[in-house]
Amino acid sequence: MLGVCYYPEHWPKARWKEDARRMRELGLAYVRIGEFAWALLEPAPGRPEWGWLDEALATLAGEGLEVVLGTPTATPPKWLVDRYPEILPVDKEGRRRNFGGRRHYCFSSPAYREEARRIVTLLAERYGNHPAVAGFQTDNEYGCHGTVRCYCPRCREAFQGWLARRYGEVEALNEAWGTAFWSQRYRDFAEVELPHLTVAEPNPSHLLDYYRFASDQVRAFNRLQVEVLRALAPGKFVTHNFMGFFTDLDPFALAEDLDFASWDSYPLGFTDLMPLSQEEKARWARTGHPDVAAFHHDLYRGVGRGRFWVMEQQPGPVNWAPHNPSPAPGMVRLWTWEALAHGAEVVAYFRWRQVPFAQEQMHAGLHRPDGAPDQGFFEARRVAEELTALALPPVAQAPVALVYDPEAAWVYEIQPQGAEWSYLDLVYLFYSALRRLGLDVDFVPPGASLKGYALIVVPSLPIVRGEALKAFQEAEGLVLFGPRSGSKTETFQIPKELPPGPLQALLPL
Amino acid sequence: MLGVCYYPEHWPKARWKEDARRMRELGLAYVRIGEFAWALLEPAPGRPEWGWLDEALATLAGEGLEVVLGTPTATPPKWLVDRYPEILPVDKEGRRRNFGGRRHYCFSSPAYREEARRIVTLLAERYGNHPAVAGFQTDNEYGCHGTVRCYCPRCREAFQGWLARRYGEVEALNEAWGTAFWSQRYRDFAEVELPHLTVAEPNPSHLLDYYRFASDQVRAFNRLQVEVLRALAPGKFVTHNFMGFFTDLDPFALAEDLDFASWDSYPLGFTDLMPLSQEEKARWARTGHPDVAAFHHDLYRGVGRGRFWVMEQQPGPVNWAPHNPSPAPGMVRLWTWEALAHGAEVVAYFRWRQVPFAQEQMHAGLHRPDGAPDQGFFEARRVAEELTALALPPVAQAPVALVYDPEAAWVYEIQPQGAEWSYLDLVYLFYSALRRLGLDVDFVPPGASLKGYALIVVPSLPIVRGEALKAFQEAEGLVLFGPRSGSKTETFQIPKELPPGPLQALLPL
Amino acid sequence: MLGVCYYPEHWPKARWKEDARRMRELGLAYVRIGEFAWALLEPAPGRPEWGWLDEALATLAGEGLEVVLGTPTATPPKWLVDRYPEILPVDKEGRRRNFGGRRHYCFSSPAYREEARRIVTLLAERYGNHPAVAGFQTDNEYGCHGTVRCYCPRCREAFQGWLARRYGEVEALNEAWGTAFWSQRYRDFAEVELPHLTVAEPNPSHLLDYYRFASDQVRAFNRLQVEVLRALAPGKFVTHNFMGFFTDLDPFALAEDLDFASWDSYPLGFTDLMPLSQEEKARWARTGHPDVAAFHHDLYRGVGRGRFWVMEQQPGPVNWAPHNPSPAPGMVRLWTWEALAHGAEVVAYFRWRQVPFAQEQMHAGLHRPDGAPDQGFFEARRVAEELTALALPPVAQAPVALVYDPEAAWVYEIQPQGAEWSYLDLVYLFYSALRRLGLDVDFVPPGASLKGYALIVVPSLPIVRGEALKAFQEAEGLVLFGPRSGSKTETFQIPKELPPGPLQALLPL
Known part of the structure; x- marks a missing residue:
């Protein structure tokens, strides 16, 4: 089945109805919405405004579309950051990072965990039993922009607790890490720091435990959301959209708390980031390296224990790679079929319409900013038509x-x-x-x-x-x-x- | 006409008279002085020492030379920095930069603006009607060393004010920047930060407004000086020496407050910084890329509304590029004629004599540190002789x-x-x-x-x-x-x- | 003669006796120990535990081995760093560096100098007259990891004092540095900062004096240790193990306080760090560049006024270079003979046995982690046998x-x-x-x-x-x-x- 990512908050309400109608006409089944909308859902602390989302859901439901509702925790609003500045992450260089992009939060922050719980609870209370809501996506692309690992004081404290739980006694940690080397013996878990800005390289066991801890913190943050959703949105699925080529996070562990995995497929952008020669990159510039999407389909099908979606499918040129050419004609169709052939239950294009403002204005959609269909639209339509003529077999175990x-x-x-x-x-x-x-x-x-x-x-x-x-x-x-x-x-x-x-x-x- | 940059404060007074005489003999018309001399003009706060500059001016005037007097604001003295540490700029990485080079100030700093106004006022009061002073150069190479954009708290505050003036209501800013994207909605101008150290890339409209603001701050800083000079030095020209390949600053806007533009021409150093292949760089290493000087002559003639000087002309090897070969024989003459042919009213060599100490000791002058003429001198002398035989036509509008x-x-x-x-x-x-x-x-x-x-x-x-x-x-x-x-x-x-x-x-x- | 570096603190006591016996059987004369053992010698402040070192020395002495005892100041324990956080160095970027590697201290820190004096005094009081102790190695590889130059407030203060002693009057400094340039005149030594994070490049005289100062601080730190050792360990030699390709430190000056020089010879790692083409690096990957060890033997023979040891000889692959291949068969033997031929009095292999934990677990030893002899062992044994048959002539003055x-x-x-x-x-x-x-x-x-x-x-x-x-x-x-x-x-x-x-x-x- 096919779907699309849609941002009603970016467009006048007057367009919503026609958008929904055209989605239905295109043959889409699912629409993902809401995952960056915190500041619009709660423009001021404690004063949510549900009206627009109520209306958007009703409009989509009116055309028989099912909705994947994103929790908006990837983008805490400015008022929240100003109220709790300690939620801002600290990078490996020891710099507090600023508001102004996205993912500007630390997974260990108790204040942010509380705020995340609060907004997800509000969202689930309101829409957990909404008939148009098929399920939820937690947050967005955990780990994007190198955000799994934070070096703030709260992480340090949480890491010490994690170590204490893991090792019980500090002598066990000394043994495990081999702190007899270079006089690194600890007398107490409270002495252990985060492994960065050391003069020589840190102890590898120290690093590995910190990387495990950081991955665990993401899972705990996600599970907190899942627990709220399970309680307040019974029967709705919960998934998360992973990204390609990220390794800071253990997706198998995190996905244990999900119903299935999703991932965001950008073959051209990923290819530009691969360690290939200039010649290889030029060769695959408009098609992507032949294995790059398949690799991730197979990975996330495994992560999802057999079930996965492509939550975001590249529909044209993107904006974030060093070079962003247009896909060769036919690639959007090919990528969609490739995903389906690898077992994707849904392929959702990102996004319905190119947004004319802000960071992703040069990221194509199925439609141009003026609403006219773009190349991706025509290829998606062809897949939709082809799909009606085909019954895809279930994916068998591979050899x-x-x-x-x-x-x-x-x-x-x-x-x-x-x-x-x-x-x-x-x-x-x-x-x-x-x-x-x-x-x-x-x-x-x-x-x-x-x-x-x-x-x-x-x-x-x-x-x-x-x-x-x-x-x-x-x-x-x-x-x-x-x-x-x-x-x-x-x-x-x-x-x-x-x-x-x-x-x-x-x-x- | 020809000129030269001269630093009497670097040499014993005993040499001044001979220097001036030889300048006249060489056929120079203009001498630029004083633009880095704050610590010598005001060795202690509020206790200026004019004697040496009085004497230097008198000496130059005695030989019929006209003086371009620089305001010394590119180099605030140590006592000033210690008194107002907040004038030191903060870089994009969030680091307060230190005293010890030059341009160590923030254009938005109210304290520094006040200090700049004070020293320029003192200078203009004393020399604004001096018969030997033809005009003034404000500061030196605005933007050099990446200094247009500062990320200090004062810039943040000034930027918020700039935005409030530009947009009136914060909702207009939200609309203009598209802050519906990624939950970036602002409720007040005071919430807006400087666009750096964000986790993902900042909003492009935010960046563009900040870049405009930063360029505007330089213009405002310059205009503050121009206003003092217009009031206290009536009839004297005011210019500024721009640099090559700088784009952080809008030179057209800044030059609206000047009588004409100047720029500093270093063809070899610029060529080494151009995005050329190693082969191309090697090819042009001793001549400079053929278009590099012409490009800037034409640019700054436009900036100066038809009028420009070369305030600093490379006279030999420089010290600041990755590689600093000697110009091929004849290049100094060629560059000079090229400038004149493009309409430069004056070409001033940088500098009269190579200084044997401090940062630029490996930067050639027309003379060696021991006072003997160097290659540039002989080529400048030839141009001076040739000039006496030629009447240069005015520059016509180009096709x-x-x-x-x-x-x-x-x-x-x-x-x-x-x-x-x-x-x-x-x-x-x-x-x-x-x-x-x-x-x-x-x-x-x-x-x-x-x-x-x-x-x-x-x-x-x-x-x-x-x-x-x-x-x-x-x-x-x-x-x-x-x-x-x-x-x-x-x-x-x-x-x-x-x-x-x-x-x-x-x-x- | 041959020796080896040994870390009894990394192994169960039960193995020590056999290790010592096999060292003797291999024909080794010297064993270096203890240079990173502070946290084990003084697990809690002021409560030293000498037992294990007493026993280790006795075990080695029992086999007739002579010991080079390292002062453990390269690795201050965590409790010390927590007690005196100001001993942590500040790097050129202005960042306080953390505990977790080694060399995490500032040479100028008064607190650390006092602590270093204290631990060296304790060590020398206990072992200064120990019959098995032939001599001492101060600290370890001064300057490794870029640690000669620190930018902390204590360095700034010490640098100002150093300048005051060097120049007497601040006007002499102004003259020497040419501070008339760029308004850099100082009115007092207390105005001078460390030359980093300046907006434009710092004054070169300022930099050179700071580099001299930083090198002097290392020498002073070392001399402080030497003085304690001379007083409490009369008749024992004192040396230090320098590193290859380090230039922040003046080894000639530092070695004036030593009996002879030592250095740590890692031909393969050094070759990978040399500015060679990829082809050259590949060519020498398993042998090292032919001159790299000889260069340093000759350098440190000069530094040691004719006397030097190789305190650490690469015995197999190392762990710290970008690429770490195994030496070609025979290279360990060849390197050992090369060192002896250049006049090394002792060549000590680093280390007796590969440690299975912590930062250097991938650094080979003469034995594998399980105790079986590795390639280096067999080559060392062959050299030991050959040495018994040869009387090496003294090294003559070169032409x-x-x-x-x-x-x-x-x-x-x-x-x-x-x-x-x-x-x-x-x-x-x-x-x-x-x-x-x-x-x-x-x-x-x-x-x-x-x-x-x-x-x-x-x-x-x-x-x-x-x-x-x-x-x-x-x-x-x-x-x-x-x-x-x-x-x-x-x-x-x-x-x-x-x-x-x-x-x-x-x-x-």
Whole structure:
């Protein structure tokens, strides 16, 4: 099915009805709205204004459209930031970042968690049982703009608590991190700082725990919202729209609290950010690298335990990459079909109409700012027509499982094999090789069942836990391990039995 | 005519008389002095010491030389900075910058404006009617070292006032900036911050207004000085020496308060900073790129409404570029003639004698530090001799007008076409193409009369105001528009009629 | 002779005895220990725990090994940093740097100097006359991680005092720095700030004095330790382990307080950091550039007035360079013989056994983390066997002296000839050329006697002092001067007689 992202708050009410009608005529089923609208829903503290959203929902419902309602926590309003300046994040350089973009909040901030709970509660109280609301999207693209990791005093305090819960006694932390090295022994959890602006590099175990903590904080922030929605919007789904090429966040863990995963697919922008040569980039400038969307479809289908949406589909040129060409004719249609073929339940275009103001004014929509249909519209319409003639089969289990480990990305970031390497590049190389062989691939997290796979590819799994080892032992297919697998303990030490650590028993060394 | 920059305060008084005599013998007409001498004119707060400058002026006057006296506001003394630490600028990274170089002040600082008014008043009271003083130069190279834009609390406050004056009501600002996007709605002008250190990119309208404000602050600071000079130095000219390749400042606006424009011509240093290949840079290393000086002569002749000086002419190797070779033999002569041919009324060499200490000790002068003539001297002398044999015709209107828009540079900076593009590069491409055809070019600001031009080249004019449109309509020649012309409204939105906006009526689309 | 670096505190006591036995069996003479152990020697303020070190020393002594005991001041414990947060250094960007790596202290901090004196006194009182202790190493790799130069308030104050002692009267400083330029005149030493975060570049004389001051502070910090050791550990040697390619510190000056110099030799890591092409780097990736170790052996033999050790010898792959390949087979043996051939009295491998935790877990040792011998062990054993069969002749004076001037590195840093040049690159070019001719080279500081040298190479000596001039005049061999020699006065001015300044008399110009 197809959908679209829509911002009624950007347009005069007079246009809403026609917009809704044309969405129906185009054959769209879902409309995502509201995810950046806090300042319009609550223009002044404690004085919500629901009227416009009531009306927008009614208008969309009037045309039989189902709504995905976003919680607006990615953009706290100015009055909220002024009231609680401590919610602003502090970057790795120690600088407090300012209001004026988006995602200007710290996941650990108790004040912001309370405010998030408050606005989500208000939203769910009002629309949790609204017949036009199919489900909710929490926040927007967690981690975008490098926001998973914050270095503010509240994060420091929360990290100390996280460590205390993890290790119980500070001596256990000293042992786990090897603080006998370089006199880094701690006498109390309260002595531990966030690992940044150190004179020499920080202890890798310290870094890894901080990266885990930061990812956990996002999950906790998300779960807080999910709990409110589960309580006040029974029967409605909850999802989140992940982004491409982000590795600071463990999407498998976060998605455990969701009904399914979503992701935002921008093949051209992503390709411009890939570590390719200028020649390669030029070659794929208007189509995107052939594997870039497929890679993420397969990843997020795994993250969603078989279920995923494309919540935002590139409909034309975007605005945020170093270079933003127009897609080659036919690509929007191709990308849509590619998503559906990989099992996407819904592909929603971003956005209905190009907005003529603010940061994303150069980001195309299905329509131009003046309302005339743009190239993406015609391609979406063709897909909609084609879809009516087709019954898509369910996605079957692939012959190949690729074990994707968010933690491995952190291990490689902390201790790269060489300056140019990243875990993601390594996974991408394996993935592309498999695709070139015409093989379908399922992404699974370490420890997931590997039953039924003829081939299991593990690009790299530095830390092998018991459940992962068990899954490998029980695998029926061939398991192929990439470099550095089994090379670290859970606390970032070299295993006593040396690499490949617990895999020694399994591998013919 | 020829001139020179001279720093009597760097040399023993015993040399002054001979220096002046040799200047006269060389055929120089003008001597610029004093623009960095605050700490010597006022070694302690409120206790000026005029003696040395009185004597220097008398010495120069004794040889019939005319003096351009600089106001010394580019270098507030240490005692002033210690007394008002808030005058130090804050950079985009949020760091207060220190005393120890030059231009260490914020244009918005009320304390510094007061101090600037005080020292200029003292200077003008003493020398405003001095017979040897032909005119004044305000400050020095506004904007050098990235100083137009400051991010201090005083700038924030001044910016809020600027916005309040511009928009009247905050709702007008919300409308103009499109703050419905990303929940950026403001309830009061006092909520608006300076657009830096945001988590995602700032709103482009916010940025553009801030860039306009910052340029306006420089003009206001300059006008404050001009007003003092007009009152106390009647009949003396006032100019300012602009720099090459600076785009943070609108020189057309600032120059409205001046009698004519000046600029500082360093062809080799500028060429090393241009976005050229290593091969191109090597090719032009000792001559400068063939168009680099001409481009600025034509630009600043336009800025000066037909009148300009070269206030500083490179006389040999400089010290501040990544690489600083010696000019090829004959280049100093060639550059001088080139300037005169483009209409420069005066070409003043920087400097009379190479100073053996401090930051610019590796910057050549007409003489070596030991007083012996250097290569530049011999070439300047040849020009001086040649000049006596020639009557230069006045510069005629060129066949081609190039519409140069400082605001366009800001639009491109905020929203580049692609990562490598800048407005200046684009203008330069057009300019070079015209020059290769042997065509003379006048630079005009948008809205200026285009009468009499056979060809009007508009490399890019994103924002087309009424007066510019009118000028295009009344143009007699062909008007050639480059990319993105008419693509933005005055508040950085996509025009309702889509690009090229108001140019639609004019263009055969 | 051979030695090894050993960290008993990283291993269970049960292993110590066998480790010591195997060290003896391998033929090692020296073991360096303790240089990062402060938190284990003094786990809580004022409550030292000597037991483990007593036992470690006894164990090593039991096998006839001699110990080099490190003072642990490179790694102040967390409790110390929390008690005196002001000891943390401030970097050039003005950021206070955090605990969590090493070298997190400011050399000027009075509190830290007192703490350093205290811990060294405690250490020397206990082990100053220990029969197994052959000598002491002060701190570790002064200057590593860019720590020579700090920008904290205590440095500012100390710098002002340093200037007052150097110049006596502030007018002398104004004269020396040429503060008439850009209104930089100071009325009091207390007005002078540290030269960073200025808007335009700082005064070069200011920079040079600050660089001298910073180097002096390191020497003073070291001397404070040496004085304690001389008093409490009579007859024991004192050395320090310098690092490769560091130029912020004057090693000749610091070594005046030492018995001999040591340095840490990592040919592969250093090669990866050299300004070579990718092709060159790939070529030497597993052997190191042929001259890189020799260069430093010769440098530190000069620094040690003929005596030096390699305190840390790369035994396999390291962890800290952008790329860290394994040395080609035989390289560890070759490097060891190369060091001995250049006159190293001792070559100590770093480290006995690879540590499985913390920052350096990927740095090889002679043994793997599980205790099995690694490649380096076998090569070291072969050298040990070969050594028993050889009596190494003493190192004779070389035919060539290379005048190496730490101050020149600062002059080039402040005022590079072109963006890509450094003093070190220039010296390296001369050195490599000499080596390619098969010539042995002695490094000597400016002013040292040049008697007996057939050729004296001076890659560049911008500041020529009286004693250096005298040495040149008295030289028996040919003196070859590189560029910019004699180009600056002691206070970073152009000499009155112009470059080559005092060399004019000597050179046939």
